[in-house]
Amino acid sequence: MTDNLDAVRAHYRASGLTERLKTALAALGPEGQRLMPEQLAGLDQFHTRGLAATAELAGLAGIGPETIVLDVGSGLGGPARFLAATHGCRVTGVDLSEPFVEAAHYLTERMGLGEQVTFEGASALALPFDDSHFDVVLLQHVAMNITERGRLYDEIRRVLKPGGRFATYDVVLNGGDPHYPVPWARSPAESFLLTAAETLARIEQAGFETLVWQDDTEAAKAWFSQLRASGPPPLLNLGLVMGPDFAGVAANLGRNLGEGRLGILTAVFEAIPGKA
Numbered sequence: 542m543t544d545n546l547d548a549v550r551a552h553y554r555a556s557g558l559t560e561r562l563k564t565a566l567a568a569l570g571p572e573g574q575r576l577m578p579e580q581l582a583g584l585d586q587f588h589t590r591g592l593a594a595t596a597e598l599a600g601l602a603g604i605g606p607e608t609i610v611l612d613v614g615s616g617l618g619g620p621a622r623f624l625a626a627t628h629g630c631r632v633t634g635v636d637l638s639e640p641f642v643e644a645a646h647y648l649t650e651r652m653g654l655g656e657q658v659t660f661e662g663a664s665a666l667a668l669p670f671d672d673s674h675f676d677v678v679l680l681q682h683v684a685m686n687i688t689e690r691g692r693l694y695d696e697i698r699r700v701l702k703p704g705g706r707f708a709t710y711d712v713v714l715n716g717g718d719p720h721y722p723v724p725w726a727r728s729p730a731e732s733f734l735l736t737a738a739e740t741l742a743r744i745e746q747a748g749f750e751t752l753v754w755q756d757d758t759e760a761a762k763a764w765f766s767q768l769r770a771s772g773p774p775p776l777l778n779l780g781l782v783m784g785p786d787f788a789g790v791a792a793n794l795g796r797n798l799g800e801g802r803l804g805i806l807t808a809v810f811e812a813i814p815g816k817a
Contacts, residue, residue: 585619
């Protein structure tokens with residue numbers, strides 16, 4: 542497990558990330574100017590379909606003002622801040638990458654959401670929270686980096702209250718080997734994909750009942766087509782985070798979806814009482 546975690550951590554190392562963000566954000570105004578989630582959507586929504594996908598998943602999970610949310614693999618914190626700003630909930634994010642956590646804190650303060658949103662550096666396989674603590678757990682484009690899926694879903698079930706909801710939006714294996722590099726892995730060494738059926742089996746084994754199950758592959762393919770047609774990316778984009786070749790890497794994901802090698806799964810589950 543240690544070797545896998547080290548490889549994944551290295552993939553998201555992003556040295557000097559916060560300083561790069563400060564420089565790039567100067568284009569939006571002075572340091573003290575409050576930012577809005579939509580201004581950073583091209584930068585801090587590190588998953589297919591971006592902000593729209595986060596908004597849809599929040600709706601499916603039933604997130605409201607009183608909901609206590611955990612975002613596992615929170616990245617730069619974009620989904621966590623969007624949920625807090627639009628739904629009024631409290632959100633905690635955890636991520637394996639220390640530069641991502643540092644940058645998430647900085648961006649959250651720039652948005653004035655420090656009272657609602659917090660972040661911690663931690664592994665998804667050892668969440669630093671008490672049992673039955675959260676109402677909802679989100680997992681967006683994270684599981685592909687985790688080989689111990691049973692342990693991942695067991696940990697999510699542990700920190701959820703009985704009857705709480707687990708909402709996942711992830712890449713699944715569809716047919717054939719993917720083309721690399723992809724956004725979460727430069728090579729197969731950091732990529733641990735399962736099929737949708739295998740994912741469902743692992744999650745149900747952890748003590749969950751399925752509430753929502755939908756294949757969003759076609760929506761993702763349409764999103765990639767729209768990106769290609771729209772021309773150059775905006776000034777604030779994930780290339781600032783993952784390097785100047787990220788556009789080509791992301792295009793490989795679109796290619797894999799188009800060739801039927803990969804798919805996109807959206808699902809919401811309920812934690813079955815007594816089965817933790």
